[in-house]
Amino acid sequence: MNRRTFLQAASVGLATSPVTPVVGYASQPGAQDRSAGNGVGTQSQPNAESPKQILLKDYRPKSIYKVPVTEVAKAKFPIIDMHSHPYAKTPEQIAEWVRNMDEVGVEKTVILTMAVGNEFDTIYPKYAKYPDRFEIWCGFDFTGYDNPGFGPAAVRELERCHQAGARGVGELHDKGKGMQSGKQKTMDMHPDDPRMDALWAKCGELKMPVSLHVADPIWMYQPMDKTNDGLMNAYHWRLDNQPNIVDLSGLVDRLENTVTKHRQTTFVACHFANLDYDLTRLGGLFERNPNLYADISARYAETAPIPRFVSQFYAQYSDRLVYGTDMGFDKKMYRITFRVLETMDEHFYETEQFGYHWSLSGFGLPDASLKQVYRENAAKILA
Numbered sequence: 001m002n003r004r005t006f007l008q009a010a011s012v013g014l015a016t017s018p019v020t021p022v023v024g025y026a027s028q029p030g031a032q033d034r035s036a037g038n039g040v041g042t043q044s045q046p047n048a049e050s051p052k053q054i055l056l057k058d059y060r061p062k063s064i065y066k067v068p069v070t071e072v073a074k075a076k077f078p079i080i081d082m083h084s085h086p087y088a089k090t091p092e093q094i095a096e097w098v099r100n101m102d103e104v105g106v107e108k109t110v111i112l113t114m115a116v117g118n119e120f121d122t123i124y125p126k127y128a129k130y131p132d133r134f135e136i137w138c139g140f141d142f143t144g145y146d147n148p149g150f151g152p153a154a155v156r157e158l159e160r161c162h163q164a165g166a167r168g169v170g171e172l173h174d175k176g177k178g179m180q181s182g183k184q185k186t187m188d189m190h191p192d193d194p195r196m197d198a199l200w201a202k203c204g205e206l207k208m209p210v211s212l213h214v215a216d217p218i219w220m221y222q223p224m225d226k227t228n229d230g231l232m233n234a235y236h237w238r239l240d241n242q243p244n245i246v247d248l249s250g251l252v253d254r255l256e257n258t259v260t261k262h263r264q265t266t267f268v269a270c271h272f273a274n275l276d277y278d279l280t281r282l283g284g285l286f287e288r289n290p291n292l293y294a295d296i297s298a299r300y301a302e303t304a305p306i307p308r309f310v311s312q313f314y315a316q317y318s319d320r321l322v323y324g325t326d327m328g329f330d331k332k333m334y335r336i337t338f339r340v341l342e343t344m345d346e347h348f349y350e351t352e353q354f355g356y357h358w359s360l361s362g363f364g365l366p367d368a369s370l371k372q373v374y375r376e377n378a379a380k381i382l383a
Helices: 003-015 031-035 091-104 117-128 152-164 194-205 248-261 270-274 279-288 307-317 331-342 367-382
Strands: 079-084 106-112 134-137 169-174 210-214 267-269 292-295
Touching: 079 367, 091 106, 091 117, 091 331, 106 367, 117 134, 117 152, 152 194, 194 248, 210 248, 210 270, 248 267, 248 270, 248 279, 267 270, 270 279, 270 292, 279 292, 279 307, 307 367, 331 367
Parallel strands: 079 106, 106 134, 169 210, 210 267, 267 292
Antiparallel strands: none
16 A cells, blocks of 8 residues: 555545544634624635534645745656555556656666565566666565474575565564564564574575664554644554554664664665654664664655754765655656755645645755765665
């Protein structure tokens, strides 16, 4: 499910939920005067939607500011997209994807299949027809993870996938209940579990970088109340009501335990390690762990509300961040990411792509940082 599909599903889930209206203007001083047609404001229309009936999920503000709008049709420098999935299912769709990449300036895309066995073997040849444009990664086989002797068979499957053409592993998930690779789920086996050691070590031996997704955005773990900054999206994937779940901070600790123990393996933490709300902590992880990178995929809207602080973070750690999308393959999607990274545009909304109520602003990254994030760091990892 790409991000846009998720947001559509989220709106369905929220439609039946008791969400507080955004604001009731009628309760504000003078509001009745404005609606009474006394020459101040605009007269109410009989069929106009009452502000008291607007649901939070339907709030779609439009910027009132007359400020520059920059359209970036093609990235300023060539790109390696380190986070995508096999969204295209047919040869025609894959060919369309390649054309879109050409038009927007994406040189190569890493396809995180999360798959092993027959599923990987089915996906691989579809994308392998374009060896210069796609790199295909596999998953882990967690069959029998809860039985004595787990490990050797999973390592053998990893080696088989590598021989078949896989050049990395991912996207692996742990959102608090245990490791997951595609359809295969574990319970209470986290990245730093000793049962994972042989797999991480083999990745290092085979020079297979690992795309590892720990946790989810912070507001999914927070109470679903009026103080929750991301409630519009958090409600559908809420984790605050899950018993015995490892929280975001605990999962970041487990990520660091893993990265520190396996120095010979390169790890790419997906989505800023979901520390987009606490980039200072992510910077500390980088400083302590030279084998750790982070992709910026699907966290443009989460970081763009604080552009000055985020721009400073990019300036300091541009050698540890890699470009990623994780949002399909249409041209408009790519161009939104370019606008956030390259321009100094202010106070704009992208509700169709991201669905948040807050406005975004561009980072205006300098050329040196763009080159590193767009391509140079990824090329180093893939080499």
